[in-house]
Amino acid sequence: MKRKSWHLDRRTFIKGVGAAVLLPYMECMGMGKLSQFADAPQVPKRLCFVYFPNGVSVPGANHKKYSQWNWFPHKTGTDYEFTNSIAPLAPFKKDMTILGGLSHPNSRSVLGHIAGDTWLTGGDLRGNKYNNSISVDQLAAQKLSKHTRIPYLTLSTDGGVGYKSRASTLSFDSNGRAIPSEHRQREIFERYFSPAGGASTKERRQSLQQDKKIVDLVLEDSKSLKKRLGQNDKTKLDEYMSTLNRVEEQVKRNEKWLDVPMKEFDASRLNLSVDPVASPEDYLRSTLDLMILGFETDLTRVMTYMMAREDGLGFGDAFPKIALNLSGHHGMTHDKKTGYQERLGKYDQWLSKQFAYFLDKMKNTHDEHGSLLDNTLVLYGSCCSSTHNANNLPLILAGGKNMGLKHGSYETFDAKHIHMSNLFVSMLNTVGVNVETFADSTGALPAIFN
Incomplete structure (x- = not known):
């Protein structure tokens, strides 16, 4: 921009800022907005991934008795109706899109639980070799981390990395190595806040x-x-x-x-002394509250949360037994006794309730740029549709209103031509991480995103 005779230079402006009289900002200082002086993006764009294991109840739309416990709606488009399994999410219909038909081709033929390691990577774990690759959150963190105190936050119920094929983390580095997750809420708060x-x-x-x-x-x-x-x-x-x-x-x-x-914040709503055995719901929500606080204070713009591990491993497998007086989650997915669809569906509903809590808090928590949810893309889902079946993954994409997303529908995709990694390409580009491909993508997702 050509300098005008009436422009004040930067030195004059700084002297004024340092003076006791507090010289006000004026248009002649030549900056459209004060944020330009700090060289920071005006509105943060965030990514969040929330995961549950073992798949969902899918008795099908034509099942006479248990069709309402089918996780996926029975009709596509904007006039779909919520089934019992995802009913708690009904208040957020305009803030979310249900996705059907997506999966990672390399994971379709492996044992479903192994696909948990590839949920955010699209890596190839077929055969005897473990060829995982970078997860989408880590690719995003490489660029978005320049704006924040920490590059990313990787959380789980169990912590650590687990082991190959049964990871206890969703995040993998550029070499496909698991990145340890954190799970002790009080330690997380003291370490970062x-x-x-x-x-x-x-x-x-x-x-x-x-x-x-x-x-x-x-x-x-x-x-x-x-x-x-x-x-x-x-x-x-x-x-x-x-x-x-x-x-x-x-x-x-x-x-x-x-x-x-750090930005000022109110920590009074946090419960960091939760007993997961007494209340799994409070335990999960304690971590979700920390995630919301992390976004509110702009601690990071990339988060992952594994609510429980695959294949009956870890403490999260006991959540349905403690919270709903059912059996362990993995055992439920193999149970074929009469009424198993409803039993599994009730736990799907309980998980949906926790995600609804997160969406509600994200939507009604504001920073200087508005609702946290409107500036955050949140993906919720699992690596299986039913246990051991890594096809047609249950997925919900929420948020991102200020980034141009069009929500309110149930969309299905042709698995032969459109992969889950296409979704990642669109998510990355939407938050300003410009890519043409990710893993086995065939392009961007042909819906939802502008």
């Missing part, structure tokens, strides 16, 4: 310097050790080094953000 227990900036800087020294020493020793290891141990060390590199990157990031105050 109350760093160093409220210590002074000077004390935190000293602590960060010490962390850097420790990481540097371990990295140096590891590089020396690698020269003397066999191939298997080298592989294990490489995985360890990847984790350590992430720690190093976060230490540097923490140092960068040390002098930037």
